[in-house]
Amino acid sequence: MALEHPALPLEEPKATPTGAEPIVKTLGLTRHFRVGGPFSGRHLHAADDINLSIGANEIVALVGESGSGKSTVARLLARVYKPTAGKILYHGRSLGSMRTHRERLAYAGRVPMVFQDPYGSLSPVYRVAHGVVRALKLHRRELSGQQRAQEAERILKSVGLTPPREFLRKYPYELSGGQRQRIGFAQALASRPELILADEPVSMLDVSVRIGVLNLMADLRRKEGISFLYITHDIASARYVADRLVVMYAGKIAEQGPAEDVLANPKHPYTQLLLSAVPDPRAPVSLPASSEVAEPPRVIDPGEGCRFRWRCPYAIERCSVETPQLRPLRPAHEAACHVAK
Ligand SMILES: Nc1ncnc2c1ncn2[C@@H]1O[C@H](COP(=O)(O)OP(=O)(O)OP(=O)(O)O)[C@@H](O)[C@H]1O
Ligand code: SF4
Ligand SMILES: [Mg+2]
Structure with a gap:
């Protein structure tokens, strides 16, 4: 199939030395959705005034209960949603200033998204090779057909699917959930990402295979220097893999900091509540029972x-x-x- 996309800028992403410009940084990032019809005047505040940054070689976990705005932040970073206010800087440059298709495609390759549902995100009618090779054709136009085939095999090996040739020939229905999620990461790797936005990548997997996918993220960071925004409602898995934790509640950041420090010294009552539900000796004393009565967050106006x-x-x-x-x-x-003190 002929691809109509123009060639991409192919220079290697610049490594971000510690303390230098992060890969992405958000400034007052805000997204509201109108609710109750066009004349209601009511708005759901899915993300409000989000200031976060993700640096090179870093795994940042975005944690919070359902509806707290985690996916909204990821979709804003992936340019699926436009911000209501605020901005996103990519190596210091505002995404809003990217005017051409070529620039936006290059950004999509450098900061791709991996989705929660490994069943829904792969087309059942195509072999694994199709998605990986298509991503290579789209984002790595300098490769010849033979180089593409070699690169597809290298990528499959790097996500732990060996022998790669065998996996490239398979259809999604021939794979387990964990293997499908690895294919999702393989497709993201084809564009040589700097930062992968992983939205609940393990929440639909059996507990037994979750740890393998978390280890894969840690390996990709260690071996290929890829950063991750790891979105989860499960603070226990975040503590396993993340350098930094960002805790969201009702569209706002409640707390953020180095993972070890947030876990050992949670300052916000909501973080304390999340941790009190995790059976771990390092978890702090539980909040009084009255606070555990689940009350949906109030996010409409x-x-x-x-x-x-x-x-x-x-x-x-x-x-x-x-x-x-x-x-x-x-x-x-x-x-x-x-x-909080
Ligand atoms: N396109 C949309 N239109 C209207 N409301 C939306 C839209 N996307 C998200 N929302 C609302 O914004 C709020 C935050 O949703 P979001 O999906 O970001 O939460 P989440 O933290 O990812 O939750 P979950 O853990 O269930 O995936 C929710 O109240 C949701 O209903
Ligand atoms: S003490 Fe007040 S500001 Fe702090 S979390 Fe509770 S309600 Fe919010
Ligand atoms: Mg979500």
């Missing part, structure tokens, strides 16, 4: 005040009238809570 106040046992009057801002509480570790 939430107004001022802390969005966690309905569930928070430490809420004070100020929490109802003033939205807490992220503030540093430990080195590189910040939380958005009026009372």
Whole structure:
């Protein structure tokens, strides 16, 4: 099949030395959705004022319960959604300034997304080779047919599918869930990514194969220097693989910092609640039972005040009238809570 896409800029991504410009950085990134019809005037605040960054060779876990806005952040980074406000910088350059198809395609290759559902994300009518080779044709136009075949085999090996030739000939229905998810990563690798946005990549897999996919992310970071935004509602798996944790609640960042420090010294009551549900000796003392009554986050026109106040046992009057801002509480570790110390 002839591909109409123009050749890509093919220079190697520049390594980001520690402390240098991150791969992506968001500034006040916000996405609202209108709800209740065009004239209702009501808006769902899926992501509000998100400031996060992901550097070279880094695994950042974005953690939070269902509906907290994790996928919205990933889709904004992948340019599936347009921001309502704020911006995304890629190596310091605003995505909004990328005007040409060529630039946007190059960005999509450098920052691809891997989806939650390894069944839905692969076409059942094509062999594995089709998706990987198509991605190579799209993003690596300098390769000859023979080089593409070699590269497809190398990529399959790097995601642990050997012998690669055999796997390239298979159809998705001939693969297990874990193998399908590895194919999802293989397709992302074909464009030589710097950062993979992995949206709940293990949540639909059996517990027994989850660890293999988490190890794959760790391996790809170690061997190929690829960064990950690892999205999960499971803080236990985040603690296994991430360097940094970003905890979201009701469209806002509640807490972020080095994974070890956030886990050992969770500052935000919501992070404490998440950790109290994980059977681990390092988890802090559970919150009082009253806070464990599940209350859906209020994200439609939430107004001022802390969005966690309905569930928070430490809420004070100020929490109802003033939205807490992220503030540093430990080195590189910040939380958005009026009372956290
Ligand atoms: N396209 C959309 N139109 C309207 N509302 C949306 C849209 N996408 C997301 N939302 C809403 O935004 C909020 C955040 O959704 P999002 O999918 O980002 O949450 P999540 O943290 O990824 O949840 P989950 O863990 O269930 O995947 C939810 O209330 C959701 O209903
Ligand atoms: S700001 Fe108030 S309501 Fe929000 S988490 Fe802190 S104490 Fe609880
Ligand atoms: Mg999601």
